[in-house]
Amino acid sequence: MSAVELLQTKFPEEVVEVVEFRGDTTVVVKPGRIVEICQTLRDDPDLSFRYLSMIAGLDHLPQSPRFGLVYNLYSHKNHDRITLKTYLSSDTNPVIDSVTPVWNTANWHEREIFDLMGIRFHGHPDLRRILMPADWVGHPQRKDYPLRGK
Amino acid sequence: MNQAGTMPRTETMLLNVGPQHPSTHGVLRVLVELDGELIVRADPDIGYLHRGIEKMCEYRTYHKCLPLMNRLDYLAGEVNNLGFCLAVEKLLGVEIPKRAQYIRVMLAEFTRIASHLFWLGTHGHDLGAMTPLFYAFREREKVMDLCEMVAGARMFPLYLRIGGLAADLPEGFLPAAWEFVKTFPERWHDYDNLLTKNEIWLARTKDVGVMTRDEVLDWGWSGPMARGSGVDWDLRRDNPYSSYEEFEFEVPLGVNGDTFHRYWVRMREMLQSNRIIAQALEKIEQTPPGDIKCADPRVSLPPKERVYTEIEALIHHFLIIQEGIKPPQGEVYQAIEAPKGEMGFFVVSDGGPQPFRVKVRAPSFVVLASLDKLSRGRLLADMIALIGTMDIVLADVDR
Numbered sequence A: 001m002s003a004v005e006l007l008q009t010k011f012p013e014e015v016v017e018v019v020e021f022r023g024d025t026t027v028v029v030k031p032g033r034i035v036e037i038c039q040t041l042r043d044d045p046d047l048s049f050r051y052l053s054m055i056a057g058l059d060h061l062p063q064s065p066r067f068g069l070v071y072n073l074y075s076h077k078n079h080d081r082i083t084l085k086t087y088l089s090s091d092t093n094p095v096i097d098s099v100t101p102v103w104n105t106a107n108w109h110e111r112e113i114f115d116l117m118g119i120r121f122h123g124h125p126d127l128r129r130i131l132m133p134a135d136w137v138g139h140p141q142r143k144d145y146p147l148r149g150k
Numbered sequence B: 001m002n003q004a005g006t007m008p009r010t011e012t013m014l015l016n017v018g019p020q021h022p023s024t025h026g027v028l029r030v031l032v033e034l035d036g037e038l039i040v041r042a043d044p045d046i047g048y049l050h051r052g053i054e055k056m057c058e059y060r061t062y063h064k065c066l067p068l069m070n071r072l073d074y075l076a077g078e079v080n081n082l083g084f085c086l087a088v089e090k091l092l093g094v095e096i097p098k099r100a101q102y103i104r105v106m107l108a109e110f111t112r113i114a115s116h117l118f119w120l121g122t123h124g125h126d127l128g129a130m131t132p133l134f135y136a137f138r139e140r141e142k143v144m145d146l147c148e149m150v151a152g153a154r155m156f157p158l159y160l161r162i163g164g165l166a167a168d169l170p171e172g173f174l175p176a177a178w179e180f181v182k183t184f185p186e187r188w189h190d191y192d193n194l195l196t197k198n199e200i201w202l203a204r205t206k207d208v209g210v211m212t213r214d215e216v217l218d219w220g221w222s223g224p225m226a227r228g229s230g231v232d233w234d235l236r237r238d239n240p241y242s243s244y245e246e247f248e249f250e251v252p253l254g255v256n257g258d259t260f261h262r263y264w265v266r267m268r269e270m271l272q273s274n275r276i277i278a279q280a281l282e283k284i285e286q287t288p289p290g291d292i293k294c295a296d297p298r299v300s301l302p303p304k305e306r307v308y309t310e311i312e313a314l315i316h317h318f319l320i321i322q323e324g325i326k327p328p329q330g331e332v333y334q335a336i337e338a339p340k341g342e343m344g345f346f347v348v349s350d351g352g353p354q355p356f357r358v359k360v361r362a363p364s365f366v367v368l369a370s371l372d373k374l375s376r377g378r379l380l381a382d383m384i385a386l387i388g389t390m391d392i393v394l395a396d397v398d399r
Helices: A003-010 A034-043 A106-117 B053-057 B062-070 B074-092 B098-126 B131-151 B173-195 B199-205 B213-218 B223-227 B259-286 B304-309 B311-322 B363-368 B371-375 B380-390 B394-398
Strands: A015-021 A024-029 A051-059 A067-075 A080-087 A095-097 A120-122 B013-017 B029-035 B038-045 B330-338 B341-349 B357-361
Touching: A003 A015, A003 A024, A003 A034, A003 A080, A015 B330, A024 B330, A034 A067, A034 A080, A034 A095, A051 A106, A051 B341, A051 B357, A067 B341, A080 B330, A106 A120, A106 B363, B029 B380, B038 B371, B038 B380, B053 B062, B053 B357, B062 B074, B074 B098, B074 B330, B074 B341, B098 B131, B098 B173, B098 B259, B098 B380, B131 B173, B173 B259, B199 B259, B199 B380, B213 B223, B223 B259, B223 B341, B223 B363, B259 B380, B304 B311, B341 B363, B363 B380, B363 B394, B371 B380
Parallel strands: A024 A080, A095 A120
Antiparallel strands: A015 A024, A051 A067, A067 A080, B013 B029, B029 B038, B330 B341, B341 B357
């Protein structure tokens, strides 16, 4: 069973859309059960997506939903990649569950997104700024943040 | 016990390492909590070199992003550009000529050797071995000279273009490259002799910073860091790009996952890179000179003589210069095997001439996150070995 089929069978309510573009498979899911989805992909013995390549934050201002997250997963078993994409429900107070319990490497990726995008991760063990100074105001990667400071 | 019958009180000490310290490889600051000489907690404080490269990309055309990408992992500038060019080419859906692909492979492998040599020299230096630095930099200098030949710059060669290369190889490059390839294995033995059986080196690196295979995957390690623990994974072999599938090479693996095995993996990787370069040079010699750009007029500038004689070519030239390349709407992720591990570029296009979003998956950033885990309970001196074995470049960590 492919990753897409598995997600469609186990989480029929969560999968919104499957996009194929230039050989990359992206599964758009709802944000609510992201941790369960990631855990399923990691623990399935055939798929074995045990490696989180990266998490990227997206800001689609002025569209709504404004904030999106992209999880790029890799399976060493099948040498296969899958991208999970989710859009957050709130444009003003974006928050999602942390996947740090699933992969330790998510810790710094989520800190970076919190720092630069202002998305909060519920259940993250150590959610602080990472690249910007601790007393920085604003989130530089947001689209309404000017390139040359305020 | 003192007279009151209680144990003397001990306190941990907070030590600031960096950001300006020779063994932190740039501007890394680590706040270390020490119990005597043992590390209780190590908290890397990064961001001193954060230039907002991902943000800056959103304000310039795709081609103008290339100089920024050079400055990610500045020890391997060409490899970063290769990753970004491949990502944009994937977005555009163009294929570039074989000659350009082979030249890219050759440069990527030269850069890998240069990066590994830099790591070897500084890693050895950090742990008290002064001599390897001089030997390693001797050959690195030769690679820098080759970079200078093709691009005019040593550290930041800007030779790759989206859709191909800036120019064909200059005269005299191939003999100089062959000269390097033929002498390198012999030079390699100089480093090998100095370190591999050196007792001090073994004492400082064996069983330091051990990672099991499961931990490696959990912490997102890639490249030589993962292979040191026996994770048999190389993007060049398993998800080939830029015609790597046509090359023969081995993927060196470690077993113990300690600092020594990672050293040994990188050492052997240099010889494999040398092998790939030799094959690439042969392939380059078999391809027609000048065939270095894809023919797609949306991507590559037309030849000058056509620009002056044909209106269509003039328009294409004008559009690329004035507006820039416009990839179709969509998003791609392209990962390459950089010297430091998986270097990934996630590029989102909204159809305009500037990227909507560029996310760089920097191998150094991911690896540095595990410094705390690795150094807990170890001596402070081991942390220096750990920073060395991670082969981080702070420009890559901070972006």
